[in-house]
Amino acid sequence: MSPRKSKLRVDLVIPVYNEQGVVEQTYEDVRKVIDALPYKFTIYYVDDGSEDGTVESLNALARRDKRVVVLELSRNFGHQAALTAGLDAAQGDFVISMDADGQHPPSLIPQMIDLFLQGYDVVQAQRVEAGGTSFKRLTSAAFYRIINAISGTQMVPGAADFRGLSRQAVDALKSMPEYHRFLRGMVSAMGYKSVILPYHETGRVGGRSKYSLGKMVRLAMDAIFSFSLVPLYIGMSAGVIFLCLAALEMVYVYSFWLKGDTVSLAPGWSSLMFVILIASGVILIVLGFIGVYIGYIFQQVKQRPVYHLKKRAE
Numbered sequence: 001m002s003p004r005k006s007k008l009r010v011d012l013v014i015p016v017y018n019e020q021g022v023v024e025q026t027y028e029d030v031r032k033v034i035d036a037l038p039y040k041f042t043i044y045y046v047d048d049g050s051e052d053g054t055v056e057s058l059n060a061l062a063r064r065d066k067r068v069v070v071l072e073l074s075r076n077f078g079h080q081a082a083l084t085a086g087l088d089a090a091q092g093d094f095v096i097s098m099d100a101d102g103q104h105p106p107s108l109i110p111q112m113i114d115l116f117l118q119g120y121d122v123v124q125a126q127r128v129e130a131g132g133t134s135f136k137r138l139t140s141a142a143f144y145r146i147i148n149a150i151s152g153t154q155m156v157p158g159a160a161d162f163r164g165l166s167r168q169a170v171d172a173l174k175s176m177p178e179y180h181r182f183l184r185g186m187v188s189a190m191g192y193k194s195v196i197l198p199y200h201e202t203g204r205v206g207g208r209s210k211y212s213l214g215k216m217v218r219l220a221m222d223a224i225f226s227f228s229l230v231p232l233y234i235g236m237s238a239g240v241i242f243l244c245l246a247a248l249e250m251v252y253v254y255s256f257w258l259k260g261d262t263v264s265l266a267p268g269w270s271s272l273m274f275v276i277l278i279a280s281g282v283i284l285i286v287l288g289f290i291g292v293y294i295g296y297i298f299q300q301v302k303q304r305p306v307y308h309l310k311k312r313a314e
Helices: 003-007 023-035 053-062 079-089 106-117 134-150 169-176 183-190 213-227 232-259 267-300
Strands: 007-017 040-047 066-072 094-097 122-129 163-166 194-200 309-313
Touching: 003 134, 007 023, 007 079, 007 106, 023 040, 023 053, 023 106, 023 194, 040 053, 040 079, 053 066, 053 309, 066 079, 079 094, 079 183, 094 106, 106 122, 106 163, 106 194, 122 183, 163 169, 169 183, 232 267
Parallel strands: 007 040, 007 094, 040 066, 122 194
Antiparallel strands: 066 309, 094 163, 122 163
């Protein structure tokens, strides 16, 4: 075993929210894997404002295993904020983020470390068989197609927040001060040497998914509005199209004047309403897009922390 391998420090960052009864089982799966590896491990569990007995379960694990560190946030800040808290605390040479529900198999940890030792800064795990409902699979596929089409950052479909990052990549990610965080896009945008590690997603050990439809929509909005200006261009294009239609209408009306057939130009309520509705719709769409971007800027310039740490237990 080389000196580099024997001294390698590997950190695991695992966000947790209402996973009492689940986190104990997934911890055992992780422990069995890392106990067989010759590296120094630290497991950072980030409790994202759980309302059940998750914190007590995590503290019990910390008392049992000195490698476990529990970061308790003051309230529920969301999955991306919890991941950020763990990445900020991690000090290892290689940092792996994964979920606590068992869908990210710990058996991939040795492979991820091997790829890091081969020189990759980002080891991105990718689902080859997406779990969940057909609706979730379809919306996920549609989201990645849209975000890759409208942004300058290409993201791998099926690549969630199960990844390994080198120390350099973690430090670079920590230097990005976005308040609305979409870590998948931020990691892709950094441009470090990356490799894809396919895996088959396993079933949840217990409980249910904490990503409701509303949370998925908000995450998608954070991704689109943080990584693309296309929504503004769509509004501008709609305005240009409307102006072109208005110009065609002017030419059409003027043709009746040239022919002297002004009698046929009886005022029409339906056409007037059509024009008003189209114009109003375009204006509201553009104002809505601008409002979202201004809202994002407003929240960013306040420079509020992405999360607040309530307690750290080791």
